Amino acid sequence: MKVLIVEDEKMLAAEIENFLRRAHYLCDISHTANEGLDKITINMYDFVLLDLGLPDFDGLQLLKDARKHNPDAAYIILTARGDTDDRIRGLDLGADDYLAKPFSLLELQSRMQAINRRKFGLKDQVLSIGDFIVDLKLRVVKLGINEIELSKKEFDLLSYLLLHRNRPLTRMQLSEHIWGNYVDDDYDSNFIDVHIKNIRKKLSAFGTVEWLETIRGVGYKIRKQD
Amino acid sequence: MLKEEYIALEPVDSTVLIDTITTSRRVIERDTLDYRVLMYTHIIEKQNYLIEIGRTTETITQFIKPLQKVALNVLVLLIGITLVLDLFFTRFLLRPLGKIIKSKLQNRKFPFNEQIDAVKTTTEDFRLLDKSFIALMEQINEAFEKEREFTSNASHELMTPISILQSKMENMMMAEDVGENQQERILELMRTLSRLKKIVNALLLISRIENEQFGKTNNVSPSNLIAEVIEELKERMEEKGLRCTVNLHPHHQLEGVNNDLLFQLFYNLVNNSIRYNKPGGSITIVDRIAADGRYEIIIRDTGSGIPPAELPNIFNRFKKAGRTEGEGVGLGLAIVKSILDFHGMTIQVSSRLSEGTNIVIGV
Numbered sequence: 001m002k003v004l005i006v007e008d009e010k011m012l013a014a015e016i017e018n019f020l021r022r023a024h025y026l027c028d029i030s031h032t033a034n035e036g037l038d039k040i041t042i043n044m045y046d047f048v049l050l051d052l053g054l055p056d057f058d059g060l061q062l063l064k065d066a067r068k069h070n071p072d073a074a075y076i077i078l079t080a081r082g083d084t085d086d087r088i089r090g091l092d093l094g095a096d097d098y099l100a101k102p103f104s105l106l107e108l109q110s111r112m113q114a115i116n117r118r119k120f121g122l123k124d125q126v127l128s129i130g131d132f133i134v135d136l137k138l139r140v141v142k143l144g145i146n147e148i149e150l151s152k153k154e155f156d157l158l159s160y161l162l163l164h165r166n167r168p169l170t171r172m173q174l175s176e177h178i179w180g181n182y183v184d185d186d187y188d189s190n191f192i193d194v195h196i197k198n199i200r201k202k203l204s205a206f207g208t209v210e211w212l213e214t215i216r217g218v219g220y221k222i223r224k225q226d
Numbered sequence: 227m228l229k230e231e232y233i234a235l236e237p238v239d240s241t242v243l244i245d246t247i248t249t250s251r252r253v254i255e256r257d258t259l260d261y262r263v264l265m266y267t268h269i270i271e272k273q274n275y276l277i278e279i280g281r282t283t284e285t286i287t288q289f290i291k292p293l294q295k296v297a298l299n300v301l302v303l304l305i306g307i308t309l310v311l312d313l314f315f316t317r318f319l320l321r322p323l324g325k326i327i328k329s330k331l332q333n334r335k336f337p338f339n340e341q342i343d344a345v346k347t348t349t350e351d352f353r354l355l356d357k358s359f360i361a362l363m364e365q366i367n368e369a370f371e372k373e374r375e376f377t378s379n380a381s382h383e384l385m386t387p388i389s390i391l392q393s394k395m396e397n398m399m400m401a402e403d404v405g406e407n408q409q410e411r412i413l414e415l416m417r418t419l420s421r422l423k424k425i426v427n428a429l430l431l432i433s434r435i436e437n438e439q440f441g442k443t444n445n446v447s448p449s450n451l452i453a454e455v456i457e458e459l460k461e462r463m464e465e466k467g468l469r470c471t472v473n474l475h476p477h478h479q480l481e482g483v484n485n486d487l488l489f490q491l492f493y494n495l496v497n498n499s500i501r502y503n504k505p506g507g508s509i510t511i512v513d514r515i516a517a518d519g520r521y522e523i524i525i526r527d528t529g530s531g532i533p534p535a536e537l538p539n540i541f542n543r544f545k546k547a548g549r550t551e552g553e554g555v556g557l558g559l560a561i562v563k564s565i566l567d568f569h570g571m572t573i574q575v576s577s578r579l580s581e582g583t584n585i586v587i588g589v
Contacts, residue, residue: 009386015393022400053382080385102389102423105396151461167400170413172420194465217410 001116003047005029006036006062007078008055016049019105033062040066045073047112050095052079052086060086063093074115078103104173110163127162129222131207134162143206153178154199157192161212166224168215196220229254230285232261234278243267244276249283262286322347322356330359370437377433384426391419428557432543435487435564442569444485448523449474451485452511455492462500469508478513478521480589483569491565494558495525495585502529502583521589532577540575 003025007013010031017027028043030036033054040048048066052059063075077090080101087098097111117125117136125137133142139155141148150158160177161169171192178192196212203209211223232254244267252261261280268275325345342363345356395416399409434440452472456463463470480488499509507528516522532540541563544556566573572588 009390012390012393015390015397018397080382101385102392105393153461170416172416191462218413
């Protein structure tokens with residue numbers, strides 16, 4: 001998958017590239033809107049990550065122009081301006097998603113995965129872990145014919161860990177994903193433990209859950225299985 | 227009628243000079259009648275003469291009535307003319323003032339987004355007044371825009387470095403050559419950064435609310451809103467074994483409010499009620515119409531309570547009520563206060579240590 005990162009902050013662009021390359025995406029970087037537009041007119045991209053505060057012209061204008069040349073790409077707006085109007089205008093102009101800075105790279109990746117799932121249909125929607133089957137579209141966890149009932153937050157947590165399999169996720173990263181902007185403090189992060197405990201309890205009634213590991217002092221990880 | 231008037235001139239001896247008007251009775255040619263008499267003593271060649279000119283009182287009263295009538299009519303006419311003139315004044319001459327008041331003072335809500343037009347008038351004073359109003363409003367708008375721009379820029383300038391740090395740490399965390407020891411250190415960094423991020427986010431949110439950068443266009447049913455908040459926090463209540471009773475009028479609507487901000491408001495309050503509650507305690511949320519007709523929502527908990535000395539400070543930024551558990555950034559209630567002020571709502575907090583807290587929100 002090809003990704004264009006349009007971000008004037010060089011260090012941030014480099015970190016995003018670093019992260020996405022590890023997740024096997026091919027990345028191009030432009031630091032200005034003009035450079036970005038040039039690349040979009042020449043190359044085809046699957047994703048365009050677009051900062052709104054660019055030095056030469058407004059990111060929303062770039063979004064408008066870029067969509068003419070590359071209508072199939074998925075556009076994700078990254079902005080630190082935090083103006084609610086920007087969000088609405090961006091989505092109106094055809095952006096697929098919107099992430100407010102500072103965002104977690106994991107969150108970015110899971111949004112990209114979600115867009116992929118929407119675009120390419122069922123292919124990627126059913127994941128298996130241990131003896132369990134997780135259907136992201138129907139939002140159910142199954143073992144054989146048994147359906148295991150998880151709460152909304154528990155399901156979100158499990159699927160987030162599953163999508164970032166084999167990566168240690170911190171309590172903060174998890175709580176940011178679950179509670180978003182409403183997160184107030186460490187109290188919320190500690191609550192992740194309660195949810196994980198519940199998930200383990202519910203799933204272990206049907207099968208083994210030793211793939212869901214606690215990483216002492218850090219957080220949780222779903223171990224990749226061979 | 228005869229003998230209505232008479233004139234008499236006769237010599238008198240009296241040395242008293244008379245010059246007066248009186249009502250008295252006179253006998254004229256055998257008829258006795260009441261006269262209004264003007265008497266005057268005139269001296270000609272050392273001889274006093276009394277001149278009397280009289281008119282019967284009867285005829286005088288006959289004239290008074292029509293005279294009074296005429297006077298009354300004239301008065302009424304004058305009042306009428308004055309009223310018409312007054313109306314003309316207020317309607318026509320003072321019309322620009324009315325327009326100024328209407329277009330500048332009433333029907334105007336901050337921020338003044340629409341075009342501000344000058345009122346047409348030839349009166350110098352009104353023109354000056356109108357101009358001053360427009361200048362003031364433009365000044366306020368400009369200050370508001372600057373503040374908005376500042377918030378937006380500050381937000382950008384603060385969030386970008388935090389963003390870079392966060393991405394760097396996340397990448398470091400995932401690098402294969404990181405040992406467990408280092409991982410824990412990176413985690414400490416991430417935790418500190420996350421705290422910084424939350425503080426900046428909360429401060430920016432407060433300043434956006436104070437700058438009125440949110441719309442007030444939603445109609446919200448408190449009963450639905452609270453249900454959403456409870457749904458979001460359900461698991462925390464269950465974990466602590468809290469009993470939550472909600473009793474709200476199902477059809478009450480809050481008009482012209484911001485749904486997201488109100489959600490945040492009640493989320494923060496209920497979250498606090500959960501957080502500082504004792505295991506197995508309870509939370510009660512009810513509403514009522516107060517004696518003065520205001521709609522009120524009451525949130526009661528059986529938590530640890532707030533010490534009386536700290537009650538006045540709970541809404542101040544960065545003031546924590548001596549509660550160290552959980553390490554909040556101390557901005558939750560400051561956000562609550564700014565959302566309430568934004569909507570023109572009030573809050574009253576009463577609390578008893580280790581018994582619980584009672585919060586009344588007046589809409």
